[in-house]
């Protein structure tokens with residue numbers, strides 16, 4: 565299946581035009597490393613132990629994995645990447661990737677940083693969306709308690725009101741500045757309050773268009789029903805539904821917890837079922853663009869091609885503002901840059917933050933590229949093909 569106009573995800577000259585030979589050799593080194601599960605496990609283990617022991621390895625990480633997968637240590641230091649992507653018509657989503665904030669002060673300071681990303685995105689065509697995770701603004705324990713319908717004491721109720729206010733402050737600024745904002749999806753045992761906040765914000769701020777987008781993890785057996793329900797609610801209450809579709813990042817963790825705690829896994833039983841759900845959800849959204857604005861957050865070539873083809877079938881212009889393609893910085897450039905060159909709306913999540921704080925994100929990328937069959941070897945095939953092409 566090929567979208568029209570004929571986009572080739574195999575065109576490595578387009579995919580890596582933004583990378584120097586040295587950058588490409590670095591990418592080759594990184595993906596060769598994570599391609600071997602045991603080398604990857606040893607390297608990530610070494611990094612974790614070294615950081616805990618206070619060994620000075622941040623410089624090495626900064627020059628390798630960090631530079632490949634991240635924009636910089638701050639918004640200002642990410643400017644070069646923002647401008648570089650923009651040269652190739654690829655937008656940036658500044659993803660403040662500092663994880664593990666646990667205090668009220670930490671939550672407030674994360675909120676302030678997200679507000680800074682919205683200020684930076686204001687009036688900038690190069691930053692078409694902003695993003696945040698609710699766990700940057702709220703205690704995971706509190707979210708889990710709400711998710712499991714346990715009664716909250718007065719202090720906890722007040723704490724959740726502060727969470728709601730932080731989320732509202734962010735969404736209200738995004739609305740005032742006309743900058744769409746994505747709310748990432750997280751683990752199932754904390755997701756219900758995240759969905760609840762997202763629904764509340766969408767009903768409030770999506771009256772004239774989609775400003776707030778919630779995320780649907782299509783590896784969950786309940787996601788298609790949730791998407792249908794949210795669409796019906798948006799129709800009934802006359803607001804726009806912003807839907808970022810992803811397959812889902814926490815499969816192993818979800819399955820292990822379900823097994824350990826003896827409840828049915830919330831994840832589809834196999835990859836084919838997740839793929840079907842994801843592609844059905846794309847169709848569902850594209851059939852309802854009068855009410856739903858959609859972002860396809862995926863590195864899966866078939867799903868990206870499917871969306872592009874559906875746009876052609878529906879005679880949509882390639883840059884229809886209701887449809888976006890999104891990938892992570894440092895991954896699947898063959899999809900992002902070829903789609904962008906053809907004229908589709910494409911954005912990359914560009915994580916940023918101090919090297920040490922971004923480590924959990926980097927370790928997840930290493931694990932994902934190792935555990936998802938074929939992902940790193942596919943990246944490697946393209947990188948090596950381009951290195952060979954440049955030698956000729």
Ligand SMILES: Cc1cc2nc3c(=O)[nH]c(=O)nc-3n(C[C@H](O)[C@H](O)[C@H](O)COP(=O)(O)OP(=O)(O)OC[C@H]3O[C@@H](n4cnc5c(N)ncnc54)[C@H](O)[C@@H]3O)c2cc1C
Nearest residue numbers: 748749810811812813834835838861862863864890891892
């Ligand atoms: C722009 C962007 C934003 C994202 N935001 C989020 C987010 O907010 N929350 C989040 O959780 N993730 C998020 N992700 C990550 C995403 O959920 C996936 O983990 C990742 O993109 C891999 O899926 P894929 O569609 O790219 O492609 P593929 O490589 O085709 O699919 C891999 C995915 O399929 C699923 N899968 C694999 N094996 C099985 C199996 N045996 N049974 C059932 N399902 C299986 C898993 O979800 C796995 O991650 C985001 C990704 C992108 C690109």
